[in-house]
Amino acid sequence: MQGIHPQTEEESTVSLSRVARLRLHEVVVDRLRNSIIEGELAPGAKLNERELCETLDISRTPLREALKVLAAEGLIDLVPNRGATVAEMSAAEIHEMFELMSGLEAFSGELACTRIRADELAEIKALHFAMLACHARQDLPGYYAKNRQIHDRINLAARNTPLRQTYLAINRRLQALRFRSNHQPEKWEKAIREHSEMIEALEARDGRRLSEILRQHLLEKRDAVLQLDTTPADAPPPA
CATH class of the missing domain: 1.10.10.10 (Winged helix-like DNA-binding domain superfamily/Winged helix DNA-binding domain)
Known part of the structure; x- marks a missing residue:
């Protein structure tokens, strides 16, 4: 040798x-x-x-x-x-992209409940508490960084490579909009409550419940963004 x-x-x-x-x-x-x-x-x-x-x-x-x-x-x-x-996105594009992401996140949650390991769940819970601390300090950038990691870890726990690839590609385009969706205090407070419900469903391995929470969570983010940006002449297509 x-x-x-x-x-x-x-x-x-x-x-x-x-x-x-x-x-x-x-x-x-x-x-x-x-x-x-x-x-x-x-x-x-x-x-x-x-x-x-x-x-x-x-x-x-x-x-x-x-x-x-x-x-x-x-x-x-x-x-x-x-x-x-x-890059800019029209109201119709925002509507469709969040609609797609809501499905990807819902499927991620459903799979994660059957495949997540104890150490991964512990990491997600730690990120959740760190996110709550950022919220208490009104630290939106810090909050969003932890928030993004939580959603990412749930997707990773799903252990599905095509789902992972699609999730990353779509989420990159939505990150700025997801950040902005928390600018309204009442929307931010509701997002916090929904994240607590996500942790409960994940701990209970309740895939159906977590799937529905994540789907609704993303659709509400879509609505919050469109409420900030959309004028009557530029309304999204009907659901």
């Missing part, structure tokens, strides 16, 4: 450089994604590359790589010779 030769100083430097570029790319993607989700970059906003490079203290290469990732996720639109803008 041939021995493993230690890297030369030059090889080590190149390797570290690649790791640094990869990490920079991930950091830029996360920063821009969170800015879109939290509304700092509003739907339809034009993304000025020079300003973003100055703000993030990066060159245009990692920025453009990050924009390609966000375009693939459906969060921005990249048009040749016109640059990037934050």
Whole structure:
């Protein structure tokens, strides 16, 4: 068996450089994604590359790589010779996307109740209590981060690869809207109560109940978003 030769100083430097570029790319993607989700970059906003490079203290290469990732996720639109803008969705698209997501989440909950492990349930419960703490502090970004992890862990516990892939693709496009759905205090309070009911159903392994809670939870988020954005002339199609 041939021995493993230690890297030369030059090889080590190149390797570290690649790791640094990869990490920079991930950091830029996360920063821009969170800015879109939290509304700092509003739907339809034009993304000025020079300003973003100055703000993030990066060159245009990692920025453009990050924009390609966000375009693939459906969060921005990249048009040749016109640059990037934050993606917008019509009322009809919002209606249909949340309708689809409600079904995906409901199916995730049903499967998770039959397949979740004790350690996964414990992790979800810990995230739930952390989310409640964020709510008590009126920390909406912190709340949403924990909220998103809870829904993601339920989907993971379903252990269905095609469902997982579809869920991730659709959820990326809805993250900013899901965040905004809690801007109204009464909607936020109701979401908290529904999350407590989700935990109870998951603990009881009651798939039918959790499925229905998740379906209604997502449809209410849809209605909250449309209530904020929709005018009578741009109403969603009938249910």
